[in-house]
Amino acid sequence: MLKKISVFSLIFLSIDILIKFIVKTNMEVFSKINIIPNFFSIMYVKNTGAAFSILEGNRILLIAISLIAIILIYYFLIRNSNLNKFDIFCYSMLIGGVLGNLLDRIIYGYVIDYLCINLFNFPIFNLADIYIVLSVILIILKSFKETLWKR
Numbered sequence: 001m002l003k004k005i006s007v008f009s010l011i012f013l014s015i016d017i018l019i020k021f022i023v024k025t026n027m028e029v030f031s032k033i034n035i036i037p038n039f040f041s042i043m044y045v046k047n048t049g050a051a052f053s054i055l056e057g058n059r060i061l062l063i064a065i066s067l068i069a070i071i072l073i074y075y076f077l078i079r080n081s082n083l084n085k086f087d088i089f090c091y092s093m094l095i096g097g098v099l100g101n102l103l104d105r106i107i108y109g110y111v112i113d114y115l116c117i118n119l120f121n122f123p124i125f126n127l128a129d130i131y132i133v134l135s136v137i138l139i140i141l142k143s144f145k146e147t148l149w150k151r
Helices: 002-026 059-079 085-108 127-150
Strands: 032-036 040-047 111-117
Touching (some): 002 040, 002 111, 002 127, 059 085
Antiparallel strands (some): 032 040
């Protein structure tokens, strides 16, 4: 099970790294490519914080939080041997996302963000952020479903 999760995590991580590499090598910081006018664009920014730029400039703290998260996730996975394919997918996506942003922080000192939704001053984000948010939502929904199903 851990082998599958590691392989799938590396696949998610590789996709994230590839897209960030393309953005970093082909765009200037703050340059913008409109995909859907007035709605969605690609805009390269350097994020020194976490979501919504919280903890901005606290690189070491954010690296430590990411490392602790990875350790706790693996600790949970080692203790839980009855994961199904859905669980493996979700945890692989979560680990891939955390590792993607962690590597950016270690290598560059910031996270490469590029997905820009031009509504409500929404923060610019990246694929790793999507992995993290989506996997956490799916894990929580599954947990609620299992809790309600047992009643």
